[in-house]
Amino acid sequence: xxxxxxxGGAGRLxxxxxxxxxxxxERILRDGWPTVREVARVIRDREPRFVVLAARGTSDxxxxxxxxxxxxxxxxxxxxxxxxxxTAYRALPDFRGVLYVGVSQSGRSPDLxxxxxxxxxxxxxxxxxxxxxxxPLAAAAxxxxxMLAGPERAVAATKSYTASLLTLYLLVAALRERDPLAxxxxxxxxxxxxxxxxxxxxxxxxxxxxxxxxxxxRGYGYPTALEGALKLMETSYLAAHxxxxxxxxxxxxxxxxxxxxxxxxxxxxxxSELMRPVLDRLGELxxxxxxxxxxxxxxxxxxxxxxxxxEELSPITSIIPLQMLARELxxxxxxxxxxxxxxxxxxxxx
Amino acid sequence: xxxxxxxGGAGRLxxxxxxxxxxxxERILRDGWPTVREVARVIRDREPRFVVLAARGTSDxxxxxxxxxxxxxxxxxxxxxxxxxxTAYRALPDFRGVLYVGVSQSGRSPDLxxxxxxxxxxxxxxxxxxxxxxxPLAAAAxxxxxMLAGPERAVAATKSYTASLLTLYLLVAALRERDPLAxxxxxxxxxxxxxxxxxxxxxxxxxxxxxxxxxxxRGYGYPTALEGALKLMETSYLAAHxxxxxxxxxxxxxxxxxxxxxxxxxxxxxxSELMRPVLDRLGELxxxxxxxxxxxxxxxxxxxxxxxxxEELSPITSIIPLQMLARELxxxxxxxxxxxxxxxxxxxxx
Numbered sequence: 001x002x003x004x005x006x007x008g009g010a011g012r013l014x015x016x017x018x019x020x021x022x023x024x025x026e027r028i029l030r031d032g033w034p035t036v037r038e039v040a041r042v043i044r045d046r047e048p049r050f051v052v053l054a055a056r057g058t059s060d061x062x063x064x065x066x067x068x069x070x071x072x073x074x075x076x077x078x079x080x081x082x083x084x085x086x087t088a089y090r091a092l093p094d095f096r097g098v099l100y101v102g103v104s105q106s107g108r109s110p111d112l113x114x115x116x117x118x119x120x121x122x123x124x125x126x127x128x129x130x131x132x133x134x135x136p137l138a139a140a141a142x143x144x145x146x147m148l149a150g151p152e153r154a155v156a157a158t159k160s161y162t163a164s165l166l167t168l169y170l171l172v173a174a175l176r177e178r179d180p181l182a183x184x185x186x187x188x189x190x191x192x193x194x195x196x197x198x199x200x201x202x203x204x205x206x207x208x209x210x211x212x213x214x215x216x217x218r219g220y221g222y223p224t225a226l227e228g229a230l231k232l233m234e235t236s237y238l239a240a241h242x243x244x245x246x247x248x249x250x251x252x253x254x255x256x257x258x259x260x261x262x263x264x265x266x267x268x269x270x271x272s273e274l275m276r277p278v279l280d281r282l283g284e285l286x287x288x289x290x291x292x293x294x295x296x297x298x299x300x301x302x303x304x305x306x307x308x309x310x311e312e313l314s315p316i317t318s319i320i321p322l323q324m325l326a327r328e329l330x331x332x333x334x335x336x337x338x339x340x341x342x343x344x345x346x347x348x349x350x
Numbered sequence: 351x352x353x354x355x356x357x358g359g360a361g362r363l364x365x366x367x368x369x370x371x372x373x374x375x376e377r378i379l380r381d382g383w384p385t386v387r388e389v390a391r392v393i394r395d396r397e398p399r400f401v402v403l404a405a406r407g408t409s410d411x412x413x414x415x416x417x418x419x420x421x422x423x424x425x426x427x428x429x430x431x432x433x434x435x436x437t438a439y440r441a442l443p444d445f446r447g448v449l450y451v452g453v454s455q456s457g458r459s460p461d462l463x464x465x466x467x468x469x470x471x472x473x474x475x476x477x478x479x480x481x482x483x484x485x486p487l488a489a490a491a492x493x494x495x496x497m498l499a500g501p502e503r504a505v506a507a508t509k510s511y512t513a514s515l516l517t518l519y520l521l522v523a524a525l526r527e528r529d530p531l532a533x534x535x536x537x538x539x540x541x542x543x544x545x546x547x548x549x550x551x552x553x554x555x556x557x558x559x560x561x562x563x564x565x566x567x568r569g570y571g572y573p574t575a576l577e578g579a580l581k582l583m584e585t586s587y588l589a590a591h592x593x594x595x596x597x598x599x600x601x602x603x604x605x606x607x608x609x610x611x612x613x614x615x616x617x618x619x620x621x622s623e624l625m626r627p628v629l630d631r632l633g634e635l636x637x638x639x640x641x642x643x644x645x646x647x648x649x650x651x652x653x654x655x656x657x658x659x660x661e662e663l664s665p666i667t668s669i670i671p672l673q674m675l676a677r678e679l680x681x682x683x684x685x686x687x688x689x690x691x692x693x694x695x696x697x698x699x700x
Contacts, residue, residue: 049447050400052427057600064432071435075443077402079429082414084569084596085421088620093425097399097447111596156601212562212589219434234601239562239589246433246461250407251506251584254690270438285692340604342635 010336013154014235014327020150021320022191024159028148028166029187033180036167039127039143040174046125048099054081054115055103058157061227062129062164063103065315068220069172073312083111086118095124102128103168105152105160107135116140129167131160145171154338156235158323161227162190165316185308186316192306193320197328199303200321203290204328206301210261212239215322216248217265218274223315224265224292228322235330235337245278258286266293267318269311292321360686363504364585364677370500371670372541374509378498378516379537383530386517389477389493390524396475398449404431404465405453408507411577412479412514413453415665418570419522423662433461436468445474452478453518455502455510457485466490479517481510495521504688506585508673511577512540515666535658536666542656543670547678549653550671553640554678556651560611562589565672566598567615568624573665574615574642578672585680585687595628608636616643617668619661642671 051070053063060080067078076099085091087110100119102112107130117140120126128141131149138144149163170180207213213232217225222244229242243252256262262282266272272293279297282289290301303321305314330337401420403413410430417428426449435441437460450469452462457480467490470476478491481499488494499513520530557563563582567575572594579592593602606612612632616622622643629647632639640651653671655664680687 049444050427052429056596060597067432068435068439071432071443072439072441075441077400077429077443077445077448079400079402079427082417082421082572084572084594084624085418088569088624089418089422091422091425093421093427094399095427098427219438222432230601234604237605237607239591239605241589241591244434246406247410251580251693253692254584255587255589256692257587274434274438342603342606343601 011327011331011338013338014156014158017152017154017159018320018323018327019194021159021162021194022187024149024163025166025187025190028163028170029180029183032146032148032167033170036145036170037174039145040171042143043099043125043127044175048076048125049097051076051078051099051101052081052119053078053101053103054083054112056109056112058161058227058230059103059105059164061223061230062161062168064226065165065223066101066168069169069312073172074175081115083115087111087114092118092122095119095122098124100124100126102126102137102141103164104137105131105157105164107132107137109137113137113140129164131163155340155343156231156326156337162316162319169313169316182310183313186313189306189309189317190320193317196304197324200324201328203301203303204325204332207261207329208332210238213261213263214248214252214256215240215242215263215265216245216278217271218245219271220269220311220315221265221267221271221275221318224267224318224322227319228263231323231326232329234340234343235326235335236333237335238329245275249278249281253281256282256285256287260287261290262287263290263292264299265318266291266295266297267305267311267314268294271311292318361677361681361688363688364506364508367502367504367509368670368673368677369544371509371512371544372537374499374513375516375537375540378513378520379530379533382496382498382517383520386495386520387524389495390521392493393449393475393477394525398426398475399447401426401428401449401451402431402469403428403451403453404433404462406459406462408511408577408580409453409455409514411573411580412511412518413451414576415515415573416451416518419519419662423522424525431465433465437461437464442468442472445469445472448474450474450476452476452487452491453514454478454487455481455507455514457482457487459487463487463490479514481513505690505693506581506676506687512666512669519663519666532660533663536663539656539659539667540670543667546654547674550674551678553651553653554675554682557611557679558682560588563611563613564598564602564606565590565592565613565615566595566628567621568595569621570619570661570665571615571617571621571625571668574617574668574672577669578613581673581676582679584690584693585676585685586683587685588679595625599628599631603631606632606635606637610637611640612637613640613642614649615668616641616645616647617655617661617664618644621661642668
């Protein structure tokens with residue numbers, strides 16, 4: 001079996017980009033912060049009343065993280081966009097008082113470019129967060145933040161996802177006029193996660209024969225459940241569902257039967273507290289629970305997360321073992337995680 | 351096999367409530383409209399700038415429908431709430447200028463009650479849309495709309511879902527000072543859908559041995575894809591994914607292989623136009639496509655929708671064949687769709 005440390009095989013690009021994340025975080029904290037502060041100053045001066053975040057795929061999970069941060073830390077009501085209302089149904093909402101943020105690794109999704117242009121014409125303050133400063137999305141927006149992830153060649157986004165999370169975290173910190181010191185902990189935590197493939201490999205072996213899996217978390221654990229599910233779908237072709245634990249209990253839990261594999265995200269803090277009753281319920285149903293978290297909590301399997309990361313930063317590091325898991329599972333199942341079938345790096349949707 | 355016309359067997363409650371939908375629509379249009387107009391008058395006077403919709407499970411799909419309607423028809427930026435920012439993380443956003451709408455069949459989700467109370471204290475105009483005028487959610491909100499679905503006893507919500515869609519449609523019509531005449535067409539269309547079980551039964555037989563399925567739509571077809579997937583998960587225990595077609599192409603499409611079952615929602619209008627390239631792509635990948643729509647479009651299987659319903663009303667009727675499909679599939683697979691395992695009628699999440 002080819003695994004994470006094999007430099008030449010399938011999944012080589014994805015392994016390299018997963019491993020690069022600590023260095024990317026360091027670069028963002030060092031080189032990105034001054035621009036983030038300038039952008040934050042412009043936003044503060046404009047006093048937005050409402051925030052809309054527009055994104056697709058992996059970037060949509062970064063947008064979901066940002067909506068938690070913005071509502072909790074800044075007290076601004078925040079929503080995720082449904083781009084088709086503008087691009088297909090030609091809605092022209094009144095965007096005065098709105099900060100409209102487009103998040104896109106490539107900056108080349110035509111629907112997001114249309115959304116940001118329309119929002120800008122209709123009175124919004126617009127910000128593009130991309131990994132491509134020369135992209136049409138960056139040009140369409142009044143403000144731009146470069147996520148500084150460097151070129152990403154594997155089709156499944158990894159370092160550009162966590163880079164966008166950290167960039168959005170810094171933006172919220174700057175909007176609160178805080179310094180970014182707390183965020184430095186993610187560098188070592190990410191390095192520790194990358195250096196611990198053993199529990200991931202064990203989990204991959206357990207899950208190798210599953211055809212479906214549920215990932216669940218709440219609050220700051222929810223974006224990780226969604227993004228982990230997407231990585232598993234696009235690299236291992238598993239029927240992977242990511243659910244907010246609250247939504248899981250509102251119906252989909254009926255799918256869970258004895259030995260159903262469920263990955264539970266327990267990043268600490270409020271999120272972990274909210275998950276404990278769900279963990280118990282899944283245990284009663286006989287699910288095979290894999291905890292991705294700080295403690296094993298009596299679960300059937302455990303992928304430890306490095307400690308020392310505050311809950312509001314935990315999505316940046318808790319996704320890393322799931323990126324590694326998606327890659328390992330793809331290799332075990334005989335596919336190449338660097339080039340999933342049916343996908344290309346830039347998806348053009350209108 | 352017990353099927354939709356057997357009055358005594360498993361799935362009896364769900365069959366009766368599916369069949370009741372035309373009568374419920376008639377009641378809403380007749381008895382609900384005057385109150386809807388009064389509520390709309392209060393909302394217009396307060397001139398909200400933004401709308402936030404809070405809901406869980408099936409009601410969250412009604413909220414998603416409303417967000418399309420509100421953005422497209424009213425030009426108001428709209429977002430779906432993440433309740434835990436308020437209930438668990440104690441966020442206190444500034445909700446002045448916001449219309450905050452809670453949608454809940456039971457009106458008894460404690461998290462939604464907390465969200466509406468907080469939003470009201472923080473300056474929002476609050477509206478509860480429930481099937482329970484005496485519920486805590488109705489009491490917590492300044493305004494209330496009764497969805498008039500009558501008692502719903504099957505655990506899987508059917509008539510309360512479409513009743514909430516129609517109520518929200520009427521609210522938007524009243525906010526635009528339009529009459530509700532266009533909506534009368536849904537009564538006959540729903541009756542026609544309920545009276546055509548043959549194509550649903552055929553589709554159920556084709557899908558009986560599948561363990562996973564994808565449902566996809568865009569725009570006004572998207573809530574139907576999500577709600578159809580939820581019905582299949584909670585009654586038939588299938589690993590059913592509902593995707594916006596745009597998000598599907600951003601990753602999950604890698605799961606699709608020859609003979610993978612995919613249900614494509616084609617309710618007409620802009621939504622169907624947006625879906626055509628996706629339909630072709632799925633065809634190239636060899637998926638077994640079942641169209642729920644107005645025309646067969648060359649797909650492998652077809653569940654016809656009754657015509658004569660404008661696109662913006664189509665979610666009210668296009669879900670009906672999927673409710674019937676979920677029920678039939680559950681019966682074929684040996685479970686009772688009236689009482690799915692692990693679920694109860696009111697889900698209490700904090």
